[in-house]
Amino acid sequence: MGLGGCIILIAAGAILSFATDWHMEGVNLDLVGVILMIVGLIGVVTFSSVARRRRVVVPPSTPVIEEERHHYHDGYGR
Template sequence: MTIAGGIILIMLGAIFTWAVEFDIAGFDINVVGVILMLGGLAWLLFAIYRISVARRAVAPTTTTTVVEDPVTHRRVYEERGYTDPPVV
C-alpha cells in the first residue's frame, strides 16, 4: 500500500474538508481533513522516493571472475550466482 495509501488519505482529507458539514464542540472536521491531506501528500512523496530507490538498486544476478594462470597462460572463467557463498 504505497502510492494508493497516499492517494486514499488525500481523498479522505478532501472529503472531510469540503464535503462534510459536521460540528462538535472543540472538534473541527475541516482541520482533520487538512491534516489527512498533508499526511497523504507526505506518504505519497515518500512512496515515490522508495520506489525510485528500489528500481535503481538492482543487484547483479551473476558475477564472472577471470583468472589467468601465469605458467600456462590459460584463462579460467568462473561464474557464480548471487545465492552462492562468497569466494574466500
Template sequence: MGIGAGVLLIALGAILAFAVDFEVSGVDISVIGWILMVAGAIGLILVVAVWGPRRRAARGPVVEERRVYEDPPL
C-alpha cells in the same frame, strides 16, 4: 504506507475539508481533513523517494545480443 493508502488519505481528507458540513464540539473537521491530506501527500512522496529507485535498479542492465547467420551454400 503504499500508493493506495496515500491516495485514500488525500481523498478522505478532501472530503472532510471541503464537503462535510458537520460540527463536533471541540473538534474542527476541516482541520482534520487538511491534516489527512498533508499526511497522504507526505506518504506518496516517501513511497516515490524510497521505492522508486529500487524498482528501476531491480530490472538490471539492458543487454543487446546480435546473432549473425551465414547463408547456406548453394
C-alpha cells in the same frame, strides 16, 4: 503504507475539508481533513522516492577474469 493508502488519506481529508458541513464540539473537521491530506502527500512523496531508488539499474561492471593457477603438489616445498 502503500500508494493506495496514501491516496485514500488524501481523499478522506478532502472529503472532510470540502464536502462536509458537520460541526462537532471540540473537533475542527476542516483541520483534521487538512492534516490527513498533508500526511497523504508526505506518504506519496516518500513512496515515490523509495520506488525510484528501487528502479535504478546499475550498469554491469567489467568482468573480472581470473587467471588459472596451477599448483603442483610434488611433495617438495619451495
